[in-house]
Amino acid sequence: MIDGVKHIVAVASGKGxxxxxxxxxNLALALSAQGYRVGVLDADIYGPSQAQMLGVKEGARPKPAGEKHFHPMQAHGIQAMSMAFLVNTREPMVWRGPMVVGAFQQLLTQTLWDNLDFLLIDMPPGTGDIQLTLSQRVPVSGAVIVTTPQDIALLDARKGIEMFRKVNVPVLGIVENMSLYQCEKCGHQAAIFGTGGGDRIAExxxxxxxxxLPLALSIRELADAGHPSVVSEPESDISKTFGEIAKQVAEQVAGQSHDGPSISFSE
Incomplete structure (x- = not known):
């Protein structure tokens, strides 16, 4: 297990x-709002986005701790680490696979996580090197699969589920994103990406x-601005949905612990 971390949850998708x-x-912030100590590791080495979503200023760097370790950055009450904190994000990462895996392992093991209940890992798309490295090197409590109802996205989500099952990582469930669009002016609703996809794959x-979660302009705007929905609009329906997802994730992880839950759950 990683020092300073009780439970690791991978958030993954088959495609970008x-x-x-x-x-x-938003899931990390929802867990934090429910009283847990939470961290986020941005494992998308080629395209890190958590720094911007958490509102960390460009060029901000983590404080070193000795020769090989560093402290996580702090944002909105959660701990965070990302390749974006260590390199110039305006330049492309032209790296081969082994270099990417090495960078991921450094971010994971050389960050001094401070007594986390949950470390959420924002996985890169697909079923490649980083996914295998994570499942082989550390005990992962579970995975959350994000998809849209669109058939082509569901095909890739299936691959993600199959991958985690092959490496014995429990799939906690599916988050169906962009499930419905509602016009902000007239209220008309449209299932742009289809319906029932999440239910079919879950069954x-x-x-x-x-x-x-709906296809909503506010979700994108607030995340881009570094103030995600859960902290900007905590009473909104969107934030309440994230709160319910967070509660289910926490309860499932506790239920899988052989020695019983090690953290208390808020109502």
Whole structure:
């Protein structure tokens, strides 16, 4: 286990563009709002986005601790580490696979996480090196799969679920993002990406839909501005949905602990 971390939860998707990073940061903030100590590790080495979503200023760097370790950055009451804190994000990361895996392992093991109940790992899209490295090197309490109802996204979500099951990581459930669009002017609702996709894949793999999130302009705008929905609009329906997802994740992780839950759960 990683020092200073009780439970690791991977937030993953089979493909990019489904809102995985936005779900990760809001889920982390929802867990924090429920009284847990939470950290976020941005494992997307090529395209880190958590720094911007958490409102960390460009160029901010973590404080070193000795020769090999560093302290996580702090934002909105949670701990965070990202490649964006260590390099110039305006320049591309032109690295081969082994270099990316090495960087991920350094971020994970050389960060001095401070007594976390949950470390959420914002995984890169796909089922590649970093996913395998994570599952082989540290005990992962569970994975949350983010998808949209679109058929092509569901195909990739299936691959993500299968991958985690092959490496014995429990799939806690599915978050169906962009499930419904509601016009802000007239209130008309439209299932732009289809309907029922999350339910179908949950039934197929004997898991559950943890929550459904709308295709809403505010979610994107607030995350881009560094003040995600859960902290900017805590009483909104969107934030309440993230709160319900967070509660289910925490309860499932506790239920999987062989020695019983080590943290208390708020109502």
């Amino acid at each position: 563009g489904v809102g995985k990073s936005t779900v990760t940061v 197929e793999y004997d898991t559950q839909v943890l929550g459904r």
